[in-house]
Amino acid sequence: MDLILIRHPEVAVEAGVCYGQTDVPLQRDARESARMSMARMNALNAPVCIDGWHTSPLQRCASLAHALSACAHIDARLSEMHFGEWEGRKWDTVDRALIDVWAADIEHARPHGGESLAQFADRVFAWFDETCVDQEAVHVVAHAGVMRVLATHLLGVARGNVLQWSLDFGGVAWFRRVRGQWLLVRWNA
Known part of the structure; x- marks a missing residue:
């Protein structure tokens, strides 16, 4: 099985802002980003997406998934980590x-009042365990936290x-996954 994840393109938000689950737009047109992503996937000789792209409902991921395929599987469990009171704030303003x-x-720890890393990971793993069973390839437009x-x-x-x-x-x-073991083929390619 292959699991292919693409991080969403650059967002239209000021540098240094914590945006976690804040729904921020892309900086560029999603179709342009989709063309660039497909060129990168072709250059890597990655498996072709047959069953549509899985994605978070946040527009920075969902808009790219829709531009990549007519079939986008939206799942809130693929949303980025929720940073509670820190959402929308510049990191350098957080105590x-x-x-x-x-x-x-x-x-x-959850000093921001949002999700802990363990809660976030459990949510993402629940998606993985449900979705990636008996699949040949799964393609995901994802947030950095989800990928990590x-x-x-x-x-x-x-x-x-x-x-x-x-x-x-x-x-x-x-x-x-080869003989029951997961291997990293590419990171940040």
Whole structure:
């Protein structure tokens, strides 16, 4: 089985703003981004999408999924992590003591009042467990957080480590299950 994830394109939001589940628009036309994404997928020789793209309902992902295929499977479990009171705020305006509380227990702390990393990961894993059974290939337009927690799940890597992995807007992550084991084919391609 192949799991292909594309991070949504760049968004029209000021740099340094925490936007998690805030529904922000894309900076460019989704059709232009879809053409670029398909060219990248073809260059990587990635499996062709047959059953439509899975996506978050947030417009930065859903608009690209709709531009890539007439069939988009919308699922709220693929939404980015919810950052509660920090949503829409510049990171440098968040009380440093609260960020330190969060960093001290990245898995379970919720100083923002939103989801903990563990809650977020459980939601994404529930989607994965339901959707990726007996499939040849699954294609997803995703948020960076979704891609990172799926990487931890599939590769057995500590979440704190993967959170630091670079992931560009439009970056591709490709995983393949071979003889019951998940392998990373591409990251940020």
